[in-house]
Amino acid sequence: MHSIFALKGHLIDCDHNKRTRFHPNSYLLIEQGLCVGTFAQLPDCYRHVPVIDYGDKIIVPGFVDLHLHASQYANRGLGLDLELLQWLEKYTFPQEGKFADLHYARTIYAAFCRELIRGAITRACIFATIHIPASLCLMDMLEQSGLIAYVGKVNMDCNCPDFLRETGAAQAAANTRQWLTEVADRNYRRVKPILTPRFAPSCSPDLLRRLGQLAQTQHLPVQTHLSENLDEVAWVRQLYPQSPHYAGVYAQFGLLSAHTPAIMAHCLYLQPQEQELLRQTGTFIAHCPSSNANLASGIAPVKRMLDAGIPMGLGSDIGAGHSMNLLGLTAQAVACSKLLQRQTAEESALSLEEAFYLATRGGGAFFGKTGAFSPGFAADVVTLDDSRIRLPGETLAQRWQKLFYLGDEREICAKYVAGTPIRLQA
Amino acid sequence: MHSIFALKGHLIDCDHNKRTRFHPNSYLLIEQGLCVGTFAQLPDCYRHVPVIDYGDKIIVPGFVDLHLHASQYANRGLGLDLELLQWLEKYTFPQEGKFADLHYARTIYAAFCRELIRGAITRACIFATIHIPASLCLMDMLEQSGLIAYVGKVNMDCNCPDFLRETGAAQAAANTRQWLTEVADRNYRRVKPILTPRFAPSCSPDLLRRLGQLAQTQHLPVQTHLSENLDEVAWVRQLYPQSPHYAGVYAQFGLLSAHTPAIMAHCLYLQPQEQELLRQTGTFIAHCPSSNANLASGIAPVKRMLDAGIPMGLGSDIGAGHSMNLLGLTAQAVACSKLLQRQTAEESALSLEEAFYLATRGGGAFFGKTGAFSPGFAADVVTLDDSRIRLPGETLAQRWQKLFYLGDEREICAKYVAGTPIRLQA
Numbered sequence: 001m002h003s004i005f006a007l008k009g010h011l012i013d014c015d016h017n018k019r020t021r022f023h024p025n026s027y028l029l030i031e032q033g034l035c036v037g038t039f040a041q042l043p044d045c046y047r048h049v050p051v052i053d054y055g056d057k058i059i060v061p062g063f064v065d066l067h068l069h070a071s072q073y074a075n076r077g078l079g080l081d082l083e084l085l086q087w088l089e090k091y092t093f094p095q096e097g098k099f100a101d102l103h104y105a106r107t108i109y110a111a112f113c114r115e116l117i118r119g120a121i122t123r124a125c126i127f128a129t130i131h132i133p134a135s136l137c138l139m140d141m142l143e144q145s146g147l148i149a150y151v152g153k154v155n156m157d158c159n160c161p162d163f164l165r166e167t168g169a170a171q172a173a174a175n176t177r178q179w180l181t182e183v184a185d186r187n188y189r190r191v192k193p194i195l196t197p198r199f200a201p202s203c204s205p206d207l208l209r210r211l212g213q214l215a216q217t218q219h220l221p222v223q224t225h226l227s228e229n230l231d232e233v234a235w236v237r238q239l240y241p242q243s244p245h246y247a248g249v250y251a252q253f254g255l256l257s258a259h260t261p262a263i264m265a266h267c268l269y270l271q272p273q274e275q276e277l278l279r280q281t282g283t284f285i286a287h288c289p290s291s292n293a294n295l296a297s298g299i300a301p302v303k304r305m306l307d308a309g310i311p312m313g314l315g316s317d318i319g320a321g322h323s324m325n326l327l328g329l330t331a332q333a334v335a336c337s338k339l340l341q342r343q344t345a346e347e348s349a350l351s352l353e354e355a356f357y358l359a360t361r362g363g364g365a366f367f368g369k370t371g372a373f374s375p376g377f378a379a380d381v382v383t384l385d386d387s388r389i390r391l392p393g394e395t396l397a398q399r400w401q402k403l404f405y406l407g408d409e410r411e412i413c414a415k416y417v418a419g420t421p422i423r424l425q426a
Numbered sequence: 427m428h429s430i431f432a433l434k435g436h437l438i439d440c441d442h443n444k445r446t447r448f449h450p451n452s453y454l455l456i457e458q459g460l461c462v463g464t465f466a467q468l469p470d471c472y473r474h475v476p477v478i479d480y481g482d483k484i485i486v487p488g489f490v491d492l493h494l495h496a497s498q499y500a501n502r503g504l505g506l507d508l509e510l511l512q513w514l515e516k517y518t519f520p521q522e523g524k525f526a527d528l529h530y531a532r533t534i535y536a537a538f539c540r541e542l543i544r545g546a547i548t549r550a551c552i553f554a555t556i557h558i559p560a561s562l563c564l565m566d567m568l569e570q571s572g573l574i575a576y577v578g579k580v581n582m583d584c585n586c587p588d589f590l591r592e593t594g595a596a597q598a599a600a601n602t603r604q605w606l607t608e609v610a611d612r613n614y615r616r617v618k619p620i621l622t623p624r625f626a627p628s629c630s631p632d633l634l635r636r637l638g639q640l641a642q643t644q645h646l647p648v649q650t651h652l653s654e655n656l657d658e659v660a661w662v663r664q665l666y667p668q669s670p671h672y673a674g675v676y677a678q679f680g681l682l683s684a685h686t687p688a689i690m691a692h693c694l695y696l697q698p699q700e701q702e703l704l705r706q707t708g709t710f711i712a713h714c715p716s717s718n719a720n721l722a723s724g725i726a727p728v729k730r731m732l733d734a735g736i737p738m739g740l741g742s743d744i745g746a747g748h749s750m751n752l753l754g755l756t757a758q759a760v761a762c763s764k765l766l767q768r769q770t771a772e773e774s775a776l777s778l779e780e781a782f783y784l785a786t787r788g789g790g791a792f793f794g795k796t797g798a799f800s801p802g803f804a805a806d807v808v809t810l811d812d813s814r815i816r817l818p819g820e821t822l823a824q825r826w827q828k829l830f831y832l833g834d835e836r837e838i839c840a841k842y843v844a845g846t847p848i849r850l851q852a
Binding site: 074076077078080081107108111290293294295296297298299322323331334335336338339341342343349351352389391392398401402404405406408 | 500502503504506507533534537716719720721722723724725748749757760761762764765767768769775777778815817818824827828830831832834
């Protein structure tokens, strides 16, 4: 690609107040992978830059998936008859155990990457499994794809089956250091490692401590699960009776702090002090409405937490969430928050504009200036041809709405990550 | 088609106990539009019948949509920022008003029918609008399609905008009789009329009485809305302070009785006596989980009502529901009932088997013996090629599950209604 070029079409993104901005028939100017800005007409000094004209198509920022498990791609849409802790034992752990076999891992991760590439997602924060070779295989494939991703080799050393248990905290931490070394040797441009203790119950205190030290000393980001399910919350309370709350467990080990960028998936049942801890430390919530319905976990009070200023994005949470279609997940976030509002008078519902914000700029913020077309933001772009779902006479705002309720990967006709076009099909 | 033939593939349907039956590599024998039965091997006496071999594909009964508004097809995925009563005023009534223009009606109904034909639905109960020419236009198109449908010209004579109000109960009833006459003249084979008072608030008591008499004297079925939204329920209580409950309003006018097949859409907030009235009269509930989330109506206690023996099926409720993909709606029924279970300890969740039952045999019962492959049932059949969504090594039960979570019209490769093949694309 040229180092400077423009995309023309109907541009739609969010401002920092979560309001949707419509720029019909406008230019998105991109230089060195960053947005220069949006223009109704190209300024004179840019009038010779190459323009890719998408005509009547819609151009939005790339979608960000803050939480999904690549290994569970093989389980998506399966085994959703149990709640979290039983579901892990019966379906998830056995599936993840198979990733000891690199050949199996390669097959599933290839299918996973094909679907990831084809959809609206440009960046993602991904759980692999405990296995180093399989995790590196996934990272290699993602690097190839052109997408930008954090990938975590999972850590777990207790409360899990033998075939998925790292043998002691010291060994688990050593595994992670070895993995980090191998990742560094590969000099990835787009894929970065993220520390990934599965969740408090499956990591010993010693392991959590070692991972916290690693996070702090090597300035590594962290992803894990927090307060997804009532039984899980009760279990953590049993395991850590001294801790003021679940988030406090991660905080006491240095895994949730202002010095460590971190993503906590789910966060349905946070106490006010936990919410405040997340806000103060700038810790991100990955809101996973589809997963939370499928596992009967409940509905996160996402509007309240968003209004409280907690950084937040959406997570498909494959495989408890069944779909990687983030357009549809955006609409589902709205629908679920309406059900929570109906159920609990003090909660209010997310607007579609706010959900669009979560799916793009909200989650994008974990990657820095990402998820909008503002000057200096990474040029992550999805171009959509909505002719399959539109009817004559619709306004641009209506076409935008329908994309979330009726759109999927069939509408996506081009995708750029940091200004680089992505090949949508292998 | 031959008067007797067989389809071969992996047959999956429900028994009357709502259990899913798997018949891998089996034959569905069809004679004169009815199922003769399923066979692992064709009996000798049938060994010369023509066989259409679908190989490794999955064959299920046709899906039944018990509640949708064809005119609102143009609004699907739009205007979901309000609750029911405000949504009707701002979005729905203005849209329905446009169907006074037959040219407009033809355009929208043609698009609606294209999508209906392409999807998993073989039978549906459809609201049109108050307009006779447009309603007949829709019925003509549906008759052409080969699908089987009940269609209702809507009645409303109060609490609605002038442009959508029939001028008085006598006129409204006369309109309906005129429409019924015109329908009778057309000698449709597959499309039948159904009386359609919009809902209690938009019909005067006099109109409800006249429609009830029509239902009773002409043995016509009825469809309407019941207990969708808390404000609506309160409004009906105001309008009919003497009535014991909302369902009682329809009952007092003969619109909900053992002599009248009827479908009540939604039924979220029924009192125990209302549920009992529905059960005793064999009145069907159209459960519309997507619509009920989109309009923040809430979640119907569908598992409890199903266990109580109330006849029930699924409704997409286009356009408050946004999608006509009944595969996805089946999964959403399960997800919503899990959220209700989480919220209310005394409710339990629907299994996927039960939701599949609702989507096929449950709703199909409104049409008689429909929605299963049992002997004597109408041969409504959908054949699915799941190669887009399956992974190697999946069992037939897993492939069946994934269809609901990940499938849509792309999986559908053939459809039969009462033994007659449907052309899926115009």
